[in-house]
Amino acid sequence: MTTQTPSVPGFALPSYERPRGLHPPLDSPGYRSTELRAPRRPLVALPHRLTEITGPLLGEERVTPADADLTTQHAGEPLGERIIVTGRLLDGGGRPVPGTLIEVWQANAAGRYAHPVDNHPAPLDPNFSGAGRCMTDSEGRYRFVTIKPGAYPWRNHPNAWRPAHIHFSMLGRAFPQRLVTQMYFPGDPLFSQDPIFNSIPDPKARERLIARFDLGLTQPDWALGFEWDIVLRGPAATAIERAEDHR
């Protein structure tokens, strides 16, 4: 194969902030599945060059408005509490992240996933698949209509139950912004025993995964409203600017 050296003189690229202590340690023994899957050797620092400061900017053509309503994908309505989940996708500098794909998946109201590996003896709902997607708008906003997922048992430890949650996947606009996480509901009594939620070292960062109930978003006689903002890594300079702002 030919490998010609491109003749481009030195140039400057943006780089993205590197949050320390934000994400859960990969080796989190309380979550047993990490035991054979979390890498053991130290990660190697990768400076941000061209491949890292870019990312897939996929077109709206991949998504239809109907994809954002998980309650209208079948002939009938799913069982459960109808909810609206909405918020903004922002970067660490507070700027909106527009035109990027958000994908969600979740259990049904009984805490059962429409997936062959889920053998929790709770009923499937023929009117609920549990998957949705949307693009953020020019202000970074997203909005899903769905039903509130149920809690469900798992085998991590005796009498283990996952708090109710919706899985969220964000492509972001550059490789460092790629994020998959889970959104939780306020006041869930299961937080204290959940090793996945508690794998996040900073309790304040955990709280940022909990949506806020909002009566203003709640639609009378129709659906409860929850607001949840998601904040992806921003350009590295914003961290410096903000530190200066606070002096």
Next chain:
Amino acid sequence: MTAGLTPSQTVGPFLAIGLPWLDGPFVVPEGTPGAVEITGRLVDGAGVPVPDGMIETWQADPDGRFTHPDDPRGAPEPAGTPFRGFGRCMTGPDGGYRIVTLRPGPLPSPDGGTEAPHLDVSVFARGLLARVVTRIYFSDEPEANESDPVLASIPEAGRSATLIAQADPERAGVFRFDIHLQGERETVFFDV
């Protein structure tokens, strides 16, 4: 730590409900002239295949260009064939994945060097509380790999070999790249 950023959580075991795309593995349509296949297995520390993982790839086009506003070289020439730059493949029961793509070109590095052709890779799975990131290089680019700044930065001798996809001697255009999450042959993962 920057205040306010959203922390990661695992994709869990049921990612296949929400994340597969029918065209995910095809960065270019199958049968595109010059297309290569990158294939391999995702395995855990016991050597057991990971059947509930997801591999994503991101790369330059064959000219080393990105369709992205932050590439200071501007937009690439419109390509004759659709090229997404992004690939996504769920792992199968044998931990296997495949990505059909065009070989990326080499890239100028801001410090004046040249990066060998490569793909950035994100790995997601139950048991991974955050994605892990690696890179795929090509075994038939020995000279470019030799002068690549990222391969050169890997501290332990020999470990950079875990980042080199091996050309299949029997199938032209097929490269083999296994990802070992742990163990003797643990793949190099990056803090990106």
